[in-house]
Amino acid sequence: MKAAPFEYTRVSTLAEACELLSEHGGDAKLIAGGQSLVPMMAMRLARPAWLVDINRLEELKHVELRGDALVVGAAVRQCVIERNADAVRSLPLMNRALKWVGHVQTRNRGTVGGSVVHADPSAEIPLVACVLDATLVLQDTSGRSEVAAREFFFAPMVTAIAPEQCLAEIRFPVWDAPRVGCSFEEVSIRHGDFALVSACAQVALDADGKCVRAALGIGGASPFPHALPEIGAMLEGKVLDDMLIEDAAVAVAGLIDPDGDLHATAEYRRFLARMLAMRVLKAAAEDAAGKGAK
């Protein structure tokens, strides 16, 4: 199918984008990489009357370490963050996650912010944002506001963003510890497809190998990317041995309430969540253990 007719403006400032969103309300949509919006328009699942193209906004393309966070402009392409030296060093979980996001071709166009606002419950970038407890910075004509990623996602493609708001940047907390390890795993029907279920974990160990901080989340098994701080609390202060990791994975399965669909039953998704949680925790612990103390 072809998209319904629409007007198009390529803006040169963020302020201009916000003005257009404010003027046209829910009838206007921002277009970034177009990797989700264009297929939805072609299938007539989205029918914006006005497209506001933010691809040339340099003010949304920064990647910088600021205090204890890596700040990523919303229009930074996924392929840029994949190769950016600061991101690779300070945000290794994102780097692991990006390998699972679509294909090289989609990552060359798709943006970090577009993935967050699109809010597919299986998408990898929103899961990383929730697990690391990132902050989203939204802008409209009246100024900026902040919302925690964990409070942003409500349901598939339903978020806290208002029609007149633009996601400006995402602040990902950087863990300042000598031994941080992470892992991202998922199961999908074909590589590059959206995950049936995904899991990611990041852990920090002290010099004795005890876990001082842990974060874990599950994608594709809830209507939103699901961070599970309960699991972090269960692991902190302990040595991440096989028995503890198995107990944590069983707890993960008890904390989620997946739906079944054409592709997988609820029970299969719960099973995958348990197995993937076990795998990512083991791999993250091994990754951290392999790093010598500073």
Ligand SMILES: Cc1cc2nc3c(=O)[nH]c(=O)nc-3n(C[C@H](O)[C@H](O)[C@H](O)COP(=O)(O)OP(=O)(O)OC[C@H]3O[C@@H](n4cnc5c(N)ncnc54)[C@H](O)[C@@H]3O)c2cc1C
């Ligand atoms: C073949 C294929 C496979 C894919 N596989 C995966 C996958 O495995 N995992 C995955 O996560 N994704 C996958 N995707 C989607 C891809 O990651 C998209 O890039 C991403 O979902 C949207 O980013 P975008 O920049 O293309 O956004 P667009 O498509 O341009 O926009 C998406 C939505 O976000 C809004 N938006 C964009 N930027 C902003 C902003 N700054 N502020 C406010 N609203 C904004 C738009 O209005 C629109 O509603 C796949 C896509 C394709 C085509």
